[in-house]
Amino acid sequence: MSITSSSGSGPSGNDGRAFSASRLTYQEVSFLEPRECISEDCEFYQIIDEEGSLVSEDPGYDEELLKEMYWWMLFGRMADEKAIKLQRQGRLGTYAPGKGQEAAQVGSALAMEDHDWLFPAFRELPSYMIRGLPFEYNLLYFMGDVRGNRVPEGTRSLPIFVPVSTQVPIAAGFAYARRSKGADSAVLCYLGDGGTSEGDFHEGMNFAGVFGAPVVYVVQNNQWAISVSRKRQTASRTIAQKGVAYGFPGIYVDGNDILAVYKVTREALERARRGEGPTMIEAFTYRRLMHTTADDPLRYRTEEEQNEWERKDPLKRFRLFLEKRGIWTEEWEGELRKKAKELIKGSVEYAESLPGLEPEDLFKFLYGEMPEDLVEQLKYLKKSIANREIQEDASEIQGGFP
Amino acid sequence: MAKALNSALMNEMELDPDVVVLGEDVGINGGVFRITEGLHERFGDERVMDTPLAESGIVGFSIGMALAGMKPVAEMQFMGFMWPALDQLSSHASRLRNRTQGRFSVPLVVRSPYGGGVRALEHHAESFESILAHIPGLKTVIPSDAYDAKGLLISSIRDPDPVVFLEPKRLYRLGKMEVPDEAYTVDIGKAKLLREGTDLTLVGWGSMMPKLVKAAELVSSKGIDAEVIDVRSISPYDERTVNSSVEKTGRLVVVQEAPRTLGFASEIITRAQEDIIDSFKAPAVRVTGFDVPFPFYKMEGWAMPDLDRIVKGMREVLTW
Numbered sequence: 098m099s100i101t102s103s104s105g106s107g108p109s110g111n112d113g114r115a116f117s118a119s120r121l122t123y124q125e126v127s128f129l130e131p132r133e134c135i136s137e138d139c140e141f142y143q144i145i146d147e148e149g150s151l152v153s154e155d156p157g158y159d160e161e162l163l164k165e166m167y168w169w170m171l172f173g174r175m176a177d178e179k180a181i182k183l184q185r186q187g188r189l190g191t192y193a194p195g196k197g198q199e200a201a202q203v204g205s206a207l208a209m210e211d212h213d214w215l216f217p218a219f220r221e222l223p224s225y226m227i228r229g230l231p232f233e234y235n236l237l238y239f240m241g242d243v244r245g246n247r248v249p250e251g252t253r254s255l256p257i258f259v260p261v262s263t264q265v266p267i268a269a270g271f272a273y274a275r276r277s278k279g280a281d282s283a284v285l286c287y288l289g290d291g292g293t294s295e296g297d298f299h300e301g302m303n304f305a306g307v308f309g310a311p312v313v314y315v316v317q318n319n320q321w322a323i324s325v326s327r328k329r330q331t332a333s334r335t336i337a338q339k340g341v342a343y344g345f346p347g348i349y350v351d352g353n354d355i356l357a358v359y360k361v362t363r364e365a366l367e368r369a370r371r372g373e374g375p376t377m378i379e380a381f382t383y384r385r386l387m388h389t390t391a392d393d394p395l396r397y398r399t400e401e402e403q404n405e406w407e408r409k410d411p412l413k414r415f416r417l418f419l420e421k422r423g424i425w426t427e428e429w430e431g432e433l434r435k436k437a438k439e440l441i442k443g444s445v446e447y448a449e450s451l452p453g454l455e456p457e458d459l460f461k462f463l464y465g466e467m468p469e470d471l472v473e474q475l476k477y478l479k480k481s482i483a484n485r486e487i488q489e490d491a492s493e494i495q496g497g498f499p
Numbered sequence: 500m501a502k503a504l505n506s507a508l509m510n511e512m513e514l515d516p517d518v519v520v521l522g523e524d525v526g527i528n529g530g531v532f533r534i535t536e537g538l539h540e541r542f543g544d545e546r547v548m549d550t551p552l553a554e555s556g557i558v559g560f561s562i563g564m565a566l567a568g569m570k571p572v573a574e575m576q577f578m579g580f581m582w583p584a585l586d587q588l589s590s591h592a593s594r595l596r597n598r599t600q601g602r603f604s605v606p607l608v609v610r611s612p613y614g615g616g617v618r619a620l621e622h623h624a625e626s627f628e629s630i631l632a633h634i635p636g637l638k639t640v641i642p643s644d645a646y647d648a649k650g651l652l653i654s655s656i657r658d659p660d661p662v663v664f665l666e667p668k669r670l671y672r673l674g675k676m677e678v679p680d681e682a683y684t685v686d687i688g689k690a691k692l693l694r695e696g697t698d699l700t701l702v703g704w705g706s707m708m709p710k711l712v713k714a715a716e717l718v719s720s721k722g723i724d725a726e727v728i729d730v731r732s733i734s735p736y737d738e739r740t741v742n743s744s745v746e747k748t749g750r751l752v753v754v755q756e757a758p759r760t761l762g763f764a765s766e767i768i769t770r771a772q773e774d775i776i777d778s779f780k781a782p783a784v785r786v787t788g789f790d791v792p793f794p795f796y797k798m799e800g801w802a803m804p805d806l807d808r809i810v811k812g813m814r815e816v817l818t819w
Contacts, residue, residue, distance in 0.1 A: 247600040255566070256599050260590045266556045267591060270563025270571075277545060278568060296583065300556030307551055308560075463597045463636050465604065465659035468688065468735040 139335060141349045141381050144356040147409050149417025156360055160424060166207060166355050167419060168433055170199040170412050173223030175437045176232055179445065180222075180239065184390045188449065192239045193220045197353075197385030198317055200411030202287075203227065204358030205315045205380070208366060209285055214275070215254040216268040216286035218261075220317075220384075224287070228254040232444040240448060243458065253282075262292035265301025265314065272305070272312035272369070283369035284312040285362070291322025293339060294330045302377065306343035311369035313362065314340070314377045317352060319384035324397035340377030352380030353411040356418075383409070456482060501671040503645035503678045504534045504610075507652040508572065510682035512542050515570060518656060521548040522557055522574030531576055532612055532671055558584040558609060562592050565607040570656060575611035578665065579622035579793075584609070585630070592661040593636030607661040608652075613641075614706040614756055615803055616669035618796040625793055626757040628705075631663050632734040632766070638662040640687055640732040643708035645676040647731060650685030658687060667706035674709070688735035692744075696726035699750035699816055702741055702767055704730045707754045707804065714809040725813065733763045738770050745771050749780035750816040754804050759787040781819035786812040 144153045177196055183189035195202060198220070206224035209215065215228045222235055229252040237245025238257060246256040255271075258264035268286035275282060292298055293316060305312050316336050320327050333339060340347025346368075350361050358380055365376035383406040387394050394403070419425035456478045460471045467475075487494055511518045520535055520542075526549035529536030539547040550557050554575055561571035575581040588609065596604040615624035631639045640655055640662055642648035648666070655662035693708065694715050703711045708729050715725035726744050730737060745751045751771055753764035768783040786804045794802050 243598060243600060246598050248602050250602070255603070256595075258591075260586065263559065263586060263590055266559025266587070267563040267566070270560035270565075271567045272563070273560070274564035274567035274569045297555055297559060297586070300551070300553040301559060303551050303553065304556045304560045308548075458600075462600045463594075465596070470735060470738075 139349060141351045141379075142357050142361060143351040143354050144360065145354050145414060145418045147414055149414050149419075149421060151418075153357075156356060158356070158359075162207075163419060163422070163424060166203055166359070167415055167425070169203040169207065169223045169227060170355065170415065171430075171433055172226070172437045172440070173199045173203060174412055175434070176222055176235075176441055179441050180236065181386075181390060183236075183445070184239075189236065189239050190241050191389045191391050193389045194386045195220045195222055195384075197383045197406060197410065198319055199223060200355035200415065201315070201317045201352035201358055201380035201382045204355040205285060205287075205362040205378070208359050208362035210282070210366070211253070212280070212282040213253065213366060214271065214282060214284045216264045216271070216284060217255065217257050218264065218287040218289060218292070218317075219257045219259055220289075221287055225254060228252055230254060232441065233448045236444055236448040237451070242448075242451070242454070244451065244454075245448075262288050262295035262298040262301070264288070265292070265295075265298050266304055267301075268312050268314075269301050269305035269308070269310045269375075272310040272375075273308045276311050276372075281370050282311070283366045284310075285366065286312055286314050288314065288316055289322065290316065290318040290320065290327045290330050290336060291325065292316070293336055302339070302343045302375075305375040306345050309372070309374040311372070312375045313365040313369055314375065315362065316377065316379045317382055318379050319352075319382050321384050321388070321394070321398070323388040323392060324394075326398075335379060337377065337379035340375075343375075343377075345375045345377065348376065348378045350378055350380055352382030353409050353414060355411060355415050382411070385410070500642070500645045500648045500666070500673075500676075501532060501534055503649040503676075504652055504666065505536055505538075506678065506680065507649040507656075507682070508535060508538060509541070511572075511653055511656045512538065512546060514682060515656075516546075517568065518570045518572060519546050519548065519564065520572045520574070521550050521561065523550060523552050523576050525549060525574050530574060532666075532668065534610070534666070535574065554580055554582075554584040555587055558587040558592065558607075561607050561609070562587060562595070562605055565592075565605045565661075566595070566603055570606050570608075572608045572610060572656060575609060577619075577623045577625075578611045578613035578627065579625040581609075581611055585634075588631075588637060588661070588663070589634045593634050596660065597636060604659055605661050606659050608655045608658075608664055609661070610652075610664045610666060612668035612671070613665045614667050614669055615793055615796075615799045616706065618799070619668075621793075621795055624796075624799065626706075626755075626788070628665055628733055629757060629761060629763045629766070632736075632763055636660070637734065638687060638732060639665065639734040641665045641667065641705040642731065643667065643670065643705050643729050644674075645678050647685050647691070647729075649678050650683050651687065651731065653682055654684045654687050657684065662687070665705060669706045670709070685731075687732050688737055690728050690730045690737035690740040692726070692740070693729055694725065694727040696724040696748065698724045698748060699726070699752060699813060700741065700744040700748045701725050701727045701752050701754070701809075701813065702730060703728075703754040704733060704763075706756055710804070710806055710809060711754055714806055714813065717806070717810060718813055723813070723817065730767070733766075736763075736766070736770075738774070741767060742771050742774050746775050746778045749778050751779070751783040752786060752809070752812045752816055753783065754786045754809055754812070756788050756803055758790045759785065760790050762787055781816040784812045784815050
């Protein structure tokens, strides 16, 4: 009945990892000075441009890490495509795709150490997998199955947070408490540009700053909160400058450049672990598809705009970079795609073949101990299921009444 | 009651290093009602944390602390200012265990003074406990005397799930009651019989209880023997104790300070009717506040159930 997992590998035996890259020692980036992300002409931090060419100093990451980055971005995109397909076939509920944001997600999640903790929003599929949550959990979640939310023991991640930015103060408290209990780990918390308008964003950032919580907020500024553009969320020049207002660094980074995202997130996490407090990172990116499968983006934005961002696509850019390095080849791409397809297939099969839920599942996890009221309500539900006489599509009822 | 609550916090902070108190003015100032007095001096900044002035932030931050293995006791300075925190309470505190099938839990206490009768400014006298009881996954505990206040607060801190602990501020400094210095617990979810009787059952919680006891004593001079029950927590609610009393007396009066419509009194009466309607000798009666915002204090005497309305409610079920 229950899905359990050890060491981050899922029930399908799929932990999604194709590589285990050794992490490099981090080289200092010079943080953008606060004033730079406020000024009119501020530019985001970038290492590789849209053509995959270096525009900043080569951070010198080893080949295995670069390959791992590419693998997760590719896997994320392919899994995303599969999820949309499943939704269109009626096999999955409403789904929030992440296409176009893979660099911001994979770059930041790979920058975490194993003992760090993740606070998700809801659109960061490859990040959850990098933390050890197998793909089938995400599928189950969007199939409306609560078991997809039972984060396996040993996976240092909270479940998805749906109410926008409510995770911001929670992540701050969590990071603070772990630190005061002696842990030297950091917390990475995702949110979006729309989320920066919420009261909880303000309150959470403020608490993080005041208490010096070891938390890194990664704001994926994907330009759109469903149909409302980034310009309607804030009159600030950048979102990054909001970090500065709360008394800690706000970093403005090209969110479609995985090397840049990785580099600044790693430094921010190390800063947090050193006890120097929170950081906010604005990853400037683009939600290339709909908000969810229930949304039609052409109602509020143009095809030209979408095409423009296709040109800036993070996966394409990184492929060009790797190709120039002689790392990416057609053959390698083929191998990765084949492996990803197999993993995805295994996860879909697992999620679709999981035995059904029981009425107990509706009640038994609400409290540590089930209160009498719920015991009674469970009995009632079970009885009503067992003795069901009238179906929902009934047009008449049988038997005496009363 | 204020001293008993302070003693409970003192005891639990001494016993368990994971217990942390946080909120507005809870530190050096000891809280605006002095419930946290002396804690800061004794346990320091790390465990008695003055926070920014932000209710949702306080509860959200506390949820995070609880997830990380601490036992935060957050204070909302007045219930009227607690609304922004309801999102965190209902979206996360109350359901993280459920939505992760037990992987995570939130052992959190949110304390707040509630209710009127102390000539407070507007927004300082609200009672919306029924809204909290409507949120599955939360417990809502409301003591009415010093002994219970201490024992229930300690139980709330030790509870593995989130508890909202409402303190009737009218009773903070009303009357004297000996309370043990050491830690003790009172079970959450068990009603208390304050007075045995046979003619009718008088039910309430929190700030109303002294009035209920007094009303019962007043009518006893007329030969009426009222049973008085303090439910002590409205979620979980001890239906068994109340319903068996009504089974015996056949008459039920429920008193609440909160507005009338959809208050917890309605739930108590419904549960009794569903369970033991044959035992009723008269329709149950509610004596409640009115469906108006809690007024400026010159009118608070009208807004709150008083002895007269309570006794008349009792007369109503007896003369039907």
